[in-house]
Amino acid sequence: MKDKITEKSIELFGEKGFNETSIQDIVDSLGVTKGTFYYYFESKQQLLMDIHLTFINYLLSRQEEILSDQSKSCKTKVFDIVRMLIKNIEKHGWDALIFFREIRHLNEEQMDKIVKKRSLFQHHLEDLIKSGISQREFRSDLPADIVTLGILGMCNWSYFWFDPEGRVPDEKVAMIYVEMILNGITVQKENGPK
Amino acid sequence: MKDKITEKSIELFGEKGFNETSIQDIVDSLGVTKGTFYYYFESKQQLLMDIHLTFINYLLSRQEEILSDQSKSCKTKVFDIVRMLIKNIEKHGWDALIFFREIRHLNEEQMDKIVKKRSLFQHHLEDLIKSGISQREFRSDLPADIVTLGILGMCNWSYFWFDPEGRVPDEKVAMIYVEMILNGITVQKENGPK
Amino acid sequence: MKDKITEKSIELFGEKGFNETSIQDIVDSLGVTKGTFYYYFESKQQLLMDIHLTFINYLLSRQEEILSDQSKSCKTKVFDIVRMLIKNIEKHGWDALIFFREIRHLNEEQMDKIVKKRSLFQHHLEDLIKSGISQREFRSDLPADIVTLGILGMCNWSYFWFDPEGRVPDEKVAMIYVEMILNGITVQKENGPK
Amino acid sequence: MKDKITEKSIELFGEKGFNETSIQDIVDSLGVTKGTFYYYFESKQQLLMDIHLTFINYLLSRQEEILSDQSKSCKTKVFDIVRMLIKNIEKHGWDALIFFREIRHLNEEQMDKIVKKRSLFQHHLEDLIKSGISQREFRSDLPADIVTLGILGMCNWSYFWFDPEGRVPDEKVAMIYVEMILNGITVQKENGPK
């Protein structure tokens, strides 16, 4: 039941927003009563926190997997992370949207915890970029932190428009983004498009 | 008075969110009463629509300015648009945040109107990319629509983290982004960083 | 309206208790809506605090009046205070009951304020007893503080049983109490009942 | 288990109040579950009734003991009853407080039963006073019922302030009260303080 509530809540929060979804909405659509909700969750906020935690922990573990693979180049790792982020939408659809849109409904303590984990994700990516720079895979004249934010912006924004059933599949979007990030959109003479 | 209300509302909506800001909050912080609010605005939603309209119209007119300059290359225009978007934060601070975060509190009709104008902005940029491709400034193997979304994602995301008083000034962020977009982050032998 | 709400609330709190009286009960019995209640009061607790403050302030001012009369003996002043306390029931009926029964529903800060004023009342009475002792009106072998509490206990307890319409009128009850306090119930040979 | 629940409930009702203590609070603090509570008690109200009954029955039996001793004077019996009431606090701490504070949470039938037993206690004391009057131990010009209520008020009120660990021990408080009741606080020439 707890899982059913979480699942349904994610769907409703995603569709209508956290504030716009009442506990009543949630329990009604499951055919149970409000008491049931509060049997499993301390508060609406706690449920939101659960959703956030599950999601960011999943992202972090996927990132960890990718980064710990010694055999891959930095470029490949960047590609894998971008693909992972984009692919996420297919599987976790609403989670991601909620993650970015509803964070401010957490209380200070909760927000802190999530923000810390978010920065962790960001810093792992930044470290990867820095590695790439010192290994001469990436240009040394672009600051790693801003580049990181640029990459994350691209990917995260896709949560607001990416249509899992759309014309361009996630794999393809990831490839285009990585190509843009790595080689730019400018026509180049010697080392043109891969 | 109407302007004072709008101004204060933007500030409060930005800080606390649309739903989290009550009409009472707004009028209290201006030392007037609720009646006054309803003298100038039909509803809270109408006020939000006003804010959205002002903002997107401003963006569109700035974009128009940039695009209509015949003397500039596509690259330069892309740079100008990116810079304009980033720069916006300094001047309009909260507006942009509200624009992206609170759109779902509009009603269907209003949302429609705004979404149409948003797409307009997006399509103008997409057309610019397409121009660049046919004029052989940009690579022809990357689909213009996805590239456009990538660029917008980068820029829009900065509304969530860009600190107008921070270490890296808007001008610089814009340059880094454009450099990334145009030439990528990969080390290149012959035609290195511009 | 604010006064009407306070008045009705006192009646209902007195009859049914603070917790047992809902805001709905209050507004229903006045034919208004909950919004109206919250237009005038911050919270249910605030209303309770209002009631407490009004009551204790009234008691203190009445006590002040009695104590400041230079022409009266200590004995007379004790009598006046006892009579005042008992008489209060007639006029303020429920107020007194609420004052003693519902104090714990105040929050810490509010309770503190009320408790301080309560002690003030108690200490004024204690000081009166001490005066009486040093002026040789009262026995010096009974500790003033415990005596004070005894007197207050007698009087306050009457809030739980005194029936304003009952057989024995307030004036009479006060006289009996004071007689008991001053001279005791024991048969005395020389200086019997006054 | 039943006793453990009762005991813990008395503690919690005393500290926080009947309404403010949930069944959950009680079972949590005992490490059991709500089902267990309802295995032993019909309802929360029934538990409260149990507490009331145990307490008033104890008081009545102690009073009975005192009154049935043929060798004592009325004065001594009054003293013993007052001492017994005051002493009670030490041993039964919260019980007494609950007894006076939470009675209104019983239902009509239960309340009736308790109120009857309470009056019984009161009437036993009143009868004692009347005996004292006819035996010329006590003054005949003070009505026994009001005097009784005065004595009970003094004693009962001590539940609200008496500190078992305080400066003045229960024995002493009882003596002062009885002295007050019997001889008054006035300085007397012939038969001064005992």
Added chain:
DNA sequence: TATGAATGAGTATTCATTCAT
């Protein structure tokens, strides 16, 4: 222009109680 009183529908949360196991 602006006020202030009033509305009413909505919201999260609490809690005594039930009951199948």
Added chain:
DNA sequence: AATGAATGAATACTCATTCAT
């Protein structure tokens, strides 16, 4: 003898909105 899931009715409180003045 005890559990744990579920109920449902109640409760304090919020807030956009209305409207007579």
